[in-house]
Amino acid sequence: MQYLPLFADIKDRACLIVGGGRMAERRVIVLKRAGANVTVIAPELTDTLERLANRDEISVARRAFDCEPLDRYWLIIAATDDTALNAEVAAAAEQAKRLCNVVDNPEHSSFIMPAIVDHDPITIAVSSGGKSPVLARWVKGVIETTLPARLGEFANLAGRWRERVKQALPDTETRRKFWQAMVEGEVARHVLAGRGERSETLLEKALGAWRDDEVATRTPGEAYLVGAGPGSPDLITLRGRQLLAQADVVLYDRLVSDKILDYARREGELISVGKSPRKPSITQAQVNRLLVRLVASGKRVCRLKGGDPMIFGRGGEEMEALAEAGLPFQVVPGVSAVEGCAAYAGIPLTLRGVSKAVLITTGTSKDSNAADLASFRRGQTLALYMGVAQFAAVGAELIRNGHDPDTPAAIVENGTTDEQRVIRTTLRDIGEAREKLDIAAPALLLVGETTRCADRYNWFNPEGFERFGDTDRTFAQVS
């Protein structure tokens, strides 16, 4: 280990920054966040530093550094763009036996600034030992995406209760088990889900009733109805990924990719409950029963669904089954196919002056959606889920309803994945396009003027872009 990681208490302690530019500004802000008493020596300051000086939040000596003694400072940072001057500051700090960081110069530094993940009071410092600050910042980004946003709130709650728990549970091992159960159990789950107000009561109750042998029975299960997004593994939300990583059991749908399942924890059980159209498969009633049974037995169950759980995802029925059984659940939205496919095909769903409403419907059977299709108007965008087999019928129905056969449409197959295909066509030709180009599920049909934008903005997979039929009416750019 080249450097010793330390968390220094610099609150109200004098710290010096030599330099008044952007690099100095960033360091001043970090030191101020830790409560330091900051002095800046520099002839000129950035606007932000000027503002801090005007509000007396920093002290400023408006002059060049002058090889002066530095023993009144606890910590020193040289942040000028003059290498020789920075070296002089480092030498003066060395003389005063004070720790000094020279920005972008580990050789002259006696400490280096880490990349910081700040979930106050939980703080994580990442360093590459000065070898690659960019890599350290990337690692910090990876850590940030895996941590729950309300981590600090849980740490603060634990801080408030620390003494009280110590009094109630004087034995260290018992106390450790208690806190472990709180971190893994209901209390942390409430805080991290933003229901912090209930957590104090729950903690009090848990402490009052605590006995070691009851750990398992004291953590009831919970269901997480999580949207996995439309296909690409990086389109699951941060919250969804965190809950997936915590779950004891994952019940997943057919359209959830293996890459997303890799986010589940290694010891977690993975159960496929996917339904295949026109093939015998598990029924929704069976899924509901399984979900209820697992949660009732104390498991944390992640019910992972393609897209968003509340858009053609049976989320409503599963919430009802859980509510009926009196079991707790959380819902985490996902990027639905309509949003994912439109974005990855370069199609705005609404566009000023072109489309101001989106009609989301399904084409599961020939007749079931006739009423919905009848409500589709020019000036809107239609998104048809689960309708591959009905594309020809839907096109014909819309033309019968008075829409121009040349109305632009787009079919997005395997949207957001490496296999994405976008077929720009017209109402007249969607049925034939589907047949001739061998379109298979999962595919989404979009109809309306904005689909024309794919001709120009199809950014994600240009090789997978085709036109079918007479789509040549020029793209009219609308501002």
Ligand SMILES: C[S@@+](CC[C@H](N)C(=O)[O-])C[C@H]1O[C@@H](n2cnc3c(N)ncnc32)[C@H](O)[C@@H]1O
């Ligand atoms: C049972 S629905 C689930 C919808 C999902 N809950 C959502 O919000 O996207 C399945 C249908 O969603 C559409 N779909 C899902 N993923 C898709 C993708 N990657 N590309 C195109 N369409 C997709 C298809 O129409 C598919 O038949």
